[in-house]
Amino acid sequence: MPLADLSLVTSSLRTLMDLNMRRLMGGVPPGAISISTLPPEKVGAAQNTLNLHLYHIAEDRYYKNMPGPGNDARNIARAPMALALFYILTAHHEQNPDIDALTQQRLMGLALKTMHDYPIVGDRLMIDAGAGAGPQAVLHPALQGDDNPLQIILRPLTPEDTLAFWSTDDQQTARLSAYYEVRVVMLTPEAPERFPGIVLSIGEYVRALGAATLTGSRSTVHFTIPAAIGGGAQAVTVEPARVQLNPGSAPPNDSVTLLGSKLTSGVAQSLVLRAAAWSRLTPPVNRVELDPAMNPGWALSLAADRIDFRAQPNLAFIDGGVPRIVDVLPGIYAASVRTVIGDRVFAGERMTSGVESNQIAFAIGPRIAGHGPPDPVTRRIRIDIVAAFDLSLPALGVELVVQGDAYVRLAAFTGNPAIDDGAFVVDPAGLLLQPLFNPLVPGFHAVRLIVNGAEAQPFWIEI
Template structure:
């Protein structure tokens, strides 16, 4: 989760309680600040925040641990209190106990609040937090009676109240944007993997690009960085969308892809080779190859493959004979590897004056207008981060249509030379590309 306003978390809790209970007013005020005329009210008060140590050493996109560019991970602590006063300005404990019981039940029933959490037709997660794999975990804190009593200020006779304490985590405060990123690594070291069982050892692909004034280059990449560029080079060259998986005991297996974008159980898709001939899947006991396409057919329904990081594993199903002539299908699955599906930049218009858009084209197969890609496209030129904006100012870009970006460069046609252009979509970076300015 990346947010800039902690009040959106509190508003989410208020929406949950208000929608679930219905008969009570829910406010964010401190429990000692409500007047003695208050009736049927529940206060949800944020009284403490603590940094989550698990995220303390996160590495920023620029490869450093600069605090400016790493998110601040917080656990938020709330006190939930019921308030109901009679006409004599004295609290009515039985009514307050009923209200707090409703609140306890509501927060127990919804310990996880995410994009899909609804009560009736009401979305519970605040609209500014939805659409980015955000989620809140609501944890009841079993505070002892003595500790609970010390929470209140004894100078105010109204403040020793029946309350419940909750922790909401993990809340990531949005870091400062990265303004410069280093190059990417095309190969990583070896890892120890189990033997004797079906497993994947590594994933492979090629990263194909043409440097300025040079011949085409195809570099091996492991883990795989598969470009959604569906027009392959002449045989026997390895195409850009070619994925190879190496392992053992893979015979008869089917590819299983996992992505949070898939609206399927466990966000997984089993790729049926017969229903996806364009994937050109070949399986041996030690190797599986496929050509990643822009969609995969699942029971007659196409599922879009967008750029991003995917998990891949191999599933093998076999029928086991049972007594009485019955059979049972037994399914086993390998370990999972991660690989990137990347965009591919094909061309750009000539560079003109500053403030005049340069149109950059990506290969067919990617729809930049897909709603799932909103806010997920990043552009860097000469290592400088460009902002997505319709202002037309230098160092900005906007999506023109499904295959084109309008990029407002920070230089004009007088800046001769080769300017590295980097396109990232959902964290997956396109193969190297340069905007060339002739002398």
């Protein structure tokens, strides 16, 4: 996730050096070494100090000019600006002229080892510095959980290049230093104001021969068009599949069909599901093999050329011999088929060998149940979802687009129309929006509700 405060990156690097260097020094207490971020010439007569100073910023060439989401005229402004940050690392110790240089070299060696040993700083990096504090997170709390890993690269500057950094003062000797590049840091972009239409079908044409292969996913989206343009129930087949959490619905709104070939080959087969959100659970879940006996509501059916199932709000499985249940929240999921091709007993133990097919994506979104009338005073309109999950969960990113306009999510309405118009507030059962259109004038307005990248069925607010 993009950020706006570059100091969070510097703070994370300072934490990395402090924790690991104290660990390398035998668990010395906090404060035994100092990590500053001043320009090197302003550090002064410090002792046992390392200084990490951000002296230059450049735009990352790989991500430059990448298009952003939506279809606004200034689309580039909707994409995060990718930056590479350049730091100079110096050691400072002025106490005894006979040993100052040796102390600086020792500090620099520990710092270089730290940067070398931890080239990637991510959410899961924990370091125990000793002194009884236990493992501590390196990445700043404001960067945690938002996919903000930092890559640390030692820049290969020549001795002559480094002299240029210190050449402003003819009386100053070049200080022992190292130069680092930290990337990629994404600056927060502007939010998109308009979104393009819906893509209903894409294709995948690369496949492995001779094994179970998935070629696509398909579902049927059921919705009702406004009465003003004819009304009536509609059913549209879409590829890849995009279903809504709506247990027991008839016709089914949660039915997914996976298409492929050789799906029933081998000794046994199982459907494997993956979701990025599951990897962030404690303990993390990388994959789940769907057991029909433990999940009868999923109505799993396998045939040689297709797999059918109905997405349910939760999924039970065995994790390390212990039953476990994970929530199936809105988002993008991946499905594959695991085929057991060998099953035998060797040395008293059962040995199975299997292969897994390619993965196919499908989306599970919310189901809009309906909307209420405009409030006569505030003019706000409530939209309810089918009660299959809590829409206000922190793990869910909720987006609302009405008549092509992207609405802004607020924690609560402020009472100021300049802020509240075109905004919405989420609660467990749905959301409340303050429309940009006049809700007292008869008409119909297209609504797109997107949760973690998965969209609800087509829906209209009818006044």
